[in-house]
Amino acid sequence: MPEPAPEGLADERADELAVLVAAARTCRPRAVARLISIVENGSPALRGLMSRLAPDTGRAHVIGVTGAPGVGKSTTTATLIAAYRARGLRVGVLAFDPSSPFTGGALLGDRVRMQQHALDDQVYIRSMAARGHLGGLSVAAPQAVRVLDAAGCDVVLLETVGVGQSEVEVAGTADSTLVLLAPGMGDGIQAAKAGVLEIGDIFVVNKADRDGTQSLIRELRTMIAMADRDAAAWKPPIVRTVASREEGIDDLVATLDKHRAHAEADGSWQRRRLERARSEVESLTLLLLRRRMHDDHRTVLDDLAEAVRDGRVDSFTAADRVLGDVTDPKA
Amino acid sequence: MPEPAPEGLADERADELAVLVAAARTCRPRAVARLISIVENGSPALRGLMSRLAPDTGRAHVIGVTGAPGVGKSTTTATLIAAYRARGLRVGVLAFDPSSPFTGGALLGDRVRMQQHALDDQVYIRSMAARGHLGGLSVAAPQAVRVLDAAGCDVVLLETVGVGQSEVEVAGTADSTLVLLAPGMGDGIQAAKAGVLEIGDIFVVNKADRDGTQSLIRELRTMIAMADRDAAAWKPPIVRTVASREEGIDDLVATLDKHRAHAEADGSWQRRRLERARSEVESLTLLLLRRRMHDDHRTVLDDLAEAVRDGRVDSFTAADRVLGDVTDPKA
Secondary structure, three states, X not given: OOOOOHHHOOHHHHHHHHHHHHHHHOOOHHHXXXXXXXXXXXXXXXXXXXXXXXXXXXXXXXXXXEEOOOOOHHHHHHHHHHHHHHOOOOEEEEEEOOOOOOOOOOOOOOOHHHHOOOOOOOEEXXXXXXXXXXXXXXXXXHHHHHHHHHOOOOEEEEEEXXXXXXXXXXXXXXXXXXXXXXXXXXXXXXXXOOOOHHHOOEEEEOOOOOOOHHHHHHHHHHHHHHOOOOOOOOOOOEEEOEHHHOEOHHHXXXXXXXXXXXXXXXXXXXXXXXHHHHHHHHHHHHHHHHHXXXXXXXXHHHHHHHHHHOOOOOHHHHHHHHHHHHOOOOO | OOOOOHHHOOHHHHHHHHHHHHHHHOOOHHHHHHHHHHHHHOOOOHHHHHHHHHHHOOOOEEEEEEEOOOOOHHHHHHHHHHHHHHOOOOEEEEEXXXXXXXXXXXXXXXXXXXXXXXXXXXXXXXXXXXXXXXXXXXXXXXXXXXXXXXOOOOEEEEEEOOOOHHHHHHHXXXXXXXXXXXXXXXXXXXXXXXXXXXXXXXXXXXXXXXXXXXXXXXXXXXXXXXXXXXOOOOOOOEEEOEHHHOEOHHHHHHHHHHHHHHHHHHOHHHHHHHHHHHHHHHHHXXXXXXXXXXXXXXXXXXXXXXXXXXXXXXXXXXXXXHHHHHOOOOO
């Protein structure tokens, strides 16, 4: 992944990027797809793209959708798309699945419900693996969100297909995070992966027509009541849905609106977005350093590693020198 | 984990370190324990310690011991200790177990065989969790090896109790890596974790008195024969052991000596040590950057994160500025 300075971008490439960005703004799905591929592949145009998009972003409501396998994440996502489309909003979906062999915008095979939106040019659905992205999801996810945001999506849904730690982290950096549960999944709320319950702004009990719904809701209420929070802070509500029949989805959308209004009013909206930006800048800084060590400063790293091996330099001094060298403006 | 410059170490602390290092050289186990705790906790004295030890290291033969749970890693380690002690050598053991609650030199409960060495001051055995170490095992392991090496250990055994990726990587950076297998563990060599077979310099078929030994050895032979290597390159031998009865251990020690002699002769010994030093310097550089971002340059990171959130600066430009600021000698 070479990393040219913005001015290094040839004029025709910059022009091409401008055309793509303009096309994405007018809902051309293929243009959006190409821009997200630039993110996913960490291609040389990425830096120029991010610089171009920066002023145009921050409008979309980013909604994380997470929960254990089988709770109905993709059905819920599909019905949320339909609900937002019924309001005339433009919707983007990023499905993160580190184990998926499908990338480049391929839909997962079992997402029949999402395919109803496949011909709607106001909906953009993309499966992202981000395995090729050195910085991982912590860098790729906010960059892809930025593309959809700049492309005019009013809502961006981040669906975590995988249940790895990085997917949970991505869901946790959304403006609003839905944690889905379903009755009959074994040990009630214990079935949720550790760390998932803590990030929920809204708990969705899906498949709420099944046995065990009441006891699951009681468990959740107890957990929510026990959490230590300010009286003025957002208290995660519980929404019951049967996503396969679109039941409860209007209530869920209304609750998402309430969460947004509450968070905007008490400042937590901007604080969380600051946290998301900080995490992205931090990950990207480490990524840039690693890349420079490997590419431009390989000789320095090799020489110092040899000195450390032979006991001429200690490892901390070597690390200091690498850090100084990599960022030396004279170099 | 604060990070003072070496000159920031108060004189009495530097003196204390000198006393500890001198005591460790004369086999005082408590001194060795305190030095490894400095590594494990990433304490402020670590930098000074590494600088002090650097010239004294590189002598010990570092041997990785890895394999699936149940193959007999700790029994093999214990019998290897006995064999090296019988030759009059000093032995250090680091057992890496990320899931272990035992640190600070505690022995794992089931290591009865290792306890026979507990009173031998020429043997130092330590369980390390390295969870508290921000750089993870890739930084903590070579630092702990350096302590044992400087303390006069002729052999340092790295036993990977856990089977996580980082344990496999640590075993793979040893001078000689033993991959242990045992018959009757299910699917033969398939039972070994992915990536483990590739790092073996010597394959140890332990519990070789059991059914299935022959077919396991045949499988290994086929695999070794299929690997693409130079005619002059080291071809991993297969050693049969019954570690619980100390059978085959002399053969294993002789094979380890052969591997060392071969690697020293063909240059791979120094190349692998260079790779180990490079990986350590690289991990430590990233660790130092992360620490500086969090500690000394938090304001810069926060300001830039805010600018990214608000679309005033793109994330790449922000990352460039953080990298420049963190390493600015004027700062």
